Amino acid sequence: MMINNNLAYRINITKQEDEFWTSNQRKMHPIHYTISYRASFKPELPEFFIRRYLNDKTKVVMDPFSGRGTTIIQANLMGYKAIHNDLSPVSYFIVKARQYIPEKEEFLNRLNQIDLKKNRKEPNLEEKERFYPFFHPDTYKELLNLREEYLNNPDDKILKYIMFIALSRLHGHSDGFFSVYSFPQFSVLPEAQKKNNLRRNIKIIYKDIKSRIIKKYLNDHKIEIPSEYKISNFNEYYQLDSQNLYMIPDNSVDLIITSPPFLDKVNYKQDNWLRAWFIGVEEELNDLALGIYNSLEEWKEFMKNSIKEMIRIIKPGGRIVIEVGEVKYKKNTIFLEDVIMDIINNYFNNVYVDEILINKQMFTKLSNCWKIENNIKGTNTNRCIVLKKYYHTYKINPVSFNKKIKLTRKLLNI
Numbered sequence: 001m002m003i004n005n006n007l008a009y010r011i012n013i014t015k016q017e018d019e020f021w022t023s024n025q026r027k028m029h030p031i032h033y034t035i036s037y038r039a040s041f042k043p044e045l046p047e048f049f050i051r052r053y054l055n056d057k058t059k060v061v062m063d064p065f066s067g068r069g070t071t072i073i074q075a076n077l078m079g080y081k082a083i084h085n086d087l088s089p090v091s092y093f094i095v096k097a098r099q100y101i102p103e104k105e106e107f108l109n110r111l112n113q114i115d116l117k118k119n120r121k122e123p124n125l126e127e128k129e130r131f132y133p134f135f136h137p138d139t140y141k142e143l144l145n146l147r148e149e150y151l152n153n154p155d156d157k158i159l160k161y162i163m164f165i166a167l168s169r170l171h172g173h174s175d176g177f178f179s180v181y182s183f184p185q186f187s188v189l190p191e192a193q194k195k196n197n198l199r200r201n202i203k204i205i206y207k208d209i210k211s212r213i214i215k216k217y218l219n220d221h222k223i224e225i226p227s228e229y230k231i232s233n234f235n236e237y238y239q240l241d242s243q244n245l246y247m248i249p250d251n252s253v254d255l256i257i258t259s260p261p262f263l264d265k266v267n268y269k270q271d272n273w274l275r276a277w278f279i280g281v282e283e284e285l286n287d288l289a290l291g292i293y294n295s296l297e298e299w300k301e302f303m304k305n306s307i308k309e310m311i312r313i314i315k316p317g318g319r320i321v322i323e324v325g326e327v328k329y330k331k332n333t334i335f336l337e338d339v340i341m342d343i344i345n346n347y348f349n350n351v352y353v354d355e356i357l358i359n360k361q362m363f364t365k366l367s368n369c370w371k372i373e374n375n376i377k378g379t380n381t382n383r384c385i386v387l388k389k390y391y392h393t394y395k396i397n398p399v400s401f402n403k404k405i406k407l408t409r410k411l412l413n414i
């Protein structure tokens with residue numbers, strides 16, 4: 001059944017544009033930036049909304065499309081319990097790994113226990129084809145030794161953090177990475193890497209992984225982790241489809257801050273193949289239906305189902321902040337907050353659109369290299385639509401509803 005109970009509110013909704021948070025880069029705690037992740041938002045975004053809507057540390061913050069965990073980590077840094085959800089096992093790993101952040105001593109002691117130089121049998125041809133475009137054979141051997149240690153001890157939380165730091169160093173474009181010159185935000189395919197090596201005349205040199213892991217750890221822990229972060233002990237971590245968050249009870253979350261996959265802009269599977277291999281979840285990732293939508297209609301259906309779940313788990317009076325972008329679709333620019341607004345107006349009677357905030361700052365999510373024109377394909381603004389759940393489900397009464405619209409129109413003189 002189509003309903004339209006939000007129209008009265010909709011008339012009042014204006015889009016507020018401002019620089020709500022800074023456009024400066026990397027101003028928040030370094031543990032946010034340890035690992036790059038495609039289409040992540042800046043930590044300033046969840047910080048802004050947590051400050052705006054919460055002032056009591058018993059509240060719970062959640063993100064159903066958590067990615068690299070920007071909302072979760074920021075909530076914990078501010079002393080709030082958080083609930084992570086993302087269908088991707090790579091996302092699960094990189095967020096869960098930061099639940100416990102080891103002290104320098106324990107980190108170094110555990111790392112020293114691993115025999116990274118241990119000899120291994122010669123890789124077969126297929127392996128060489130896959131990994132040698134990225135790594136020197138001795139670097140590859142060290143990676144295999146670290147990986148094996150982790151796969152044999154998946155519950156060792158210090159080792160998990162070591163793996164997390166190593167994962168962040170897997171591929172990228174500076175000497176701090178284990179690979180030859182490559183892209184840091186996503187794993188390119190071996191064929192593409194091979195071509196690039198030829199084109200750039202790249203020599204595959206040995207990169208010692210231990211010194212690079214230590215350097216990265218020290219660099220990202222120059223600023224102390226605040227004691228509030230210990231709340232992360234109470235976090236919950238899920239790997240569910242956002243359309244069915246069955247493990248999260250009704251009315252149990254105070255604030256959701258999230259950004260869904262945008263139409264078909266990012267291929268989360270292909271882009272993460274090397275990372276998924278390293279942490280042993282490649283097959284799991286391949287089996288998932290991870291956010292590629294061929295039409296706006298498909299995306300709307302997906303968002304309708306996901307919003308239904310968000311509304312179910314949010315407490316009455318709680319808010320859902322959905323960050324979306326503008327996308328090019330069939331040669332038109334579509335502001336996705338308008339699409340969300342339509343979904344709310346047409347299908348839901350237990351939330352209303354509270355406000356729409358557009359952060360003015362312009363940015364490009366990826367730089368323009370590897371022949372990817374992201375300025376055109378990607379999103380350029382932070383457009384946040386905020387929904388608020390009614391304390392009581394709004395009963396649809398056509399008479400009073402029409403009266404309400406008439407009154408609003410009269411007030412606004414329209």
Ligand SMILES: C[S@@+](CC[C@H](N)C(=O)[O-])C[C@H]1O[C@@H](n2cnc3c(N)ncnc32)[C@H](O)[C@@H]1O
Nearest residue numbers: 039040041065066067068070087088241242291
């Ligand atoms: C735009 S990213 C979120 C980035 C995040 N805000 C951050 O700062 O890192 C969208 C995320 O949605 C996840 N995703 C895609 N389809 C999903 C689904 N059906 N259920 C849950 N998560 C999904 C992807 O794995 C991806 O991590």
